[in-house]
Amino acid sequence: MPNLRIVVVNTVIHDESDEALHAQAERARVLRIGLLEAGYDIIASLPPDMYLPDRIAQLQPDMIIVDAESDARDVLEHIVIATRDERRPIVMFTESEDAESMEAAVEAGVSAYIVAGLQSERIKPVLQVALARFKREQKLLDELSDTKSKLAERKVIEKAKGLLMQRQGFSEDQAYQKLRSMAMSKNLKLSEVAQRILDVEDLLG
Template sequence: MPLRVVIAEDEAIIRMDLRETLQEEGYDVVGETGRGDQAVELVRDLQPDLAILDIKMPGMTGLEAAAIINAEKICGVLMLTAFSQREVVEQARDAGALAFLVKPFQKSDLVPAIEVAMGRFRELRDLTGEISALGEQLESRKFIERAKGVLIDQVGMAENDAFQFIQKTAMSERSRMRDVADRILDGSLRPDAG
């Protein structure tokens, strides 16, 4: 599957050159606009892999659009600009740009910048998934600890026995320990009843 790209560049000639270059390189340009506000809508509607945004555009700057796209974690963002000052680069980075290309750029600079942006986006997406999974594990652990407390206080089990009851019940029912803990907490499961 070719990488799907949305281009937002207010200079029509640059936008056209960019589209042709991307298509020659095997990318699929799924949308283009000259306005920052329309770029956000296109990205939301088309769900591309990458948005290439010029910094200065009417309607909304590329920095503002990048911040929204980044906050919604829709796709990677590559910023285009005629300015290479450190302050502009830092603003682009802070807005969520994963790569940066200064105009006028060479065709040979475009593909590596795209690859950098996409590599960083994948890393961020993977890290977000890991953080979410760890949060879920921590949340499950809290419910299991609470269920152990119920078994200790209400049934008089030792802590190790309470944990083993939850674990063995989950294994025998082929369910998650969290699900067993939920049933203990809502009162629908007790060792003498189950």
């Protein structure tokens, strides 16, 4: 998994005490070291502002890492927008153990939610697990989408067959053969021909 192109999103720290700022800087340092030692390519470190979706769209990273000091609701909103059309694995390193924050992160599409104890040597296995989980989820989503698409196509074909049977007095087999020959002659999918027949019917009322 080396050469993975990564964007790191750093959340805005609200507690500006020296201790909090030092802790944030140390966590960012450990994260950077872990990523570089694992051979990953950090292509950008970005703030969680309104421009984040556009920047992610321009950079096209393989993975997004969120370095969150605590409540990361704002950054999650921006990431949801940024990955709505093109899903990407998202890993969040945070200090927050709040159940509500974890739930919000999962809802936003976070593949791995890692609380505290960030050590550079843990980063590579964490990212490998997150990437494997993301790929598995994506495969399931693709299969579900494919199943839905096939069911929708079948519904259109059945509807067009019914229309041909009603209008032309065809048997079910004749209607199917008619659709099949039209699809072959026009070099179209069966469902595309069926949809055209339904569209014409709608236009003619």
